[in-house]
Amino acid sequence: MTYSYYKNMQINNIIFVYQGEVTADLVSSILQMIENKLEGEGEDKKVKKRVFNVMVECLQNVYHHLDALPPTDPNNPVKDKTALLMIGREEKDYFIITGNHVLNDRIPEVKARLDRINRATKEELKQLYQEILTGGEFSEKGTAGLGMIDIARKSGQKLGYDFHPVNDKYSFFSLEARVSRIPDKG
């Protein structure tokens, strides 16, 4: 059993995986740990910074959005703020994957936002970023989608996503961001 977990992670190039409740302290600890790992393995400085930046946005995005789920809802598949966080390293890319439950009602909005980001050119992403930065009101939590745009800008690649139906009310949303290990790409 243990060996198959190990093999699975190795085959899929996963260097870190976490499933469980996501708290601010946990996010801090993971960031610290991965940062040390990147540091210790002598990864290119620019790549390291980009990976770290994308990781911060992805993890904080999950952390903030878990709050949106009504925990007392009997259809809610998770009673606490659990999510999946995964970090991998392939020959050419780092990848950061997050997974968390979302209300089905929210899917069209999230999907539209991601599609818009994926269609945008580098210059359009920059404009979009500035529009949101100077326009929309931010709450203590949400940054009106700025995080996703920043992830796309730092990644320089399309964002992968999926909504896996769980029940009538909820789906499992996964987001994958890639960062090239070639410093001048992206």
Place this chain on the structure above:
Amino acid sequence: MRNLVIEPTSKTPKVILNADLGIFEISGRSIPEDSIGFYRKVLDWLDEYSKGPLPETVFKFHLEYFNTSSSKVLLDIFRRLERLHKAGHKVVIRWLYDADDEDMAETGQDYQALLDVPFELVPV
């Protein structure tokens, strides 16, 4: 007025706001979950300072990383400095970045384009 000094943590920057010595600096990393909460003191301090500023205010930013929730609050800080400048005071925002950090240079340029206040990009 009282100086504001905040020591850095793994998620928040070092802040020095000292009107006696004319030192205005934010440096390090800024990745708190609640940026508005962290920067409230800084914004309040600036509002107070703006009532009787020094003849010249040179505000240094030297950030290693910052998250998008900080990016909005940074703009709020810049807007206050812009207001000070428009009110006829001498204000310079100095955006320091590591010479090989193109992303941080670009971020500085983004802000520069949005603001109407002297904004210097300084590779270090």
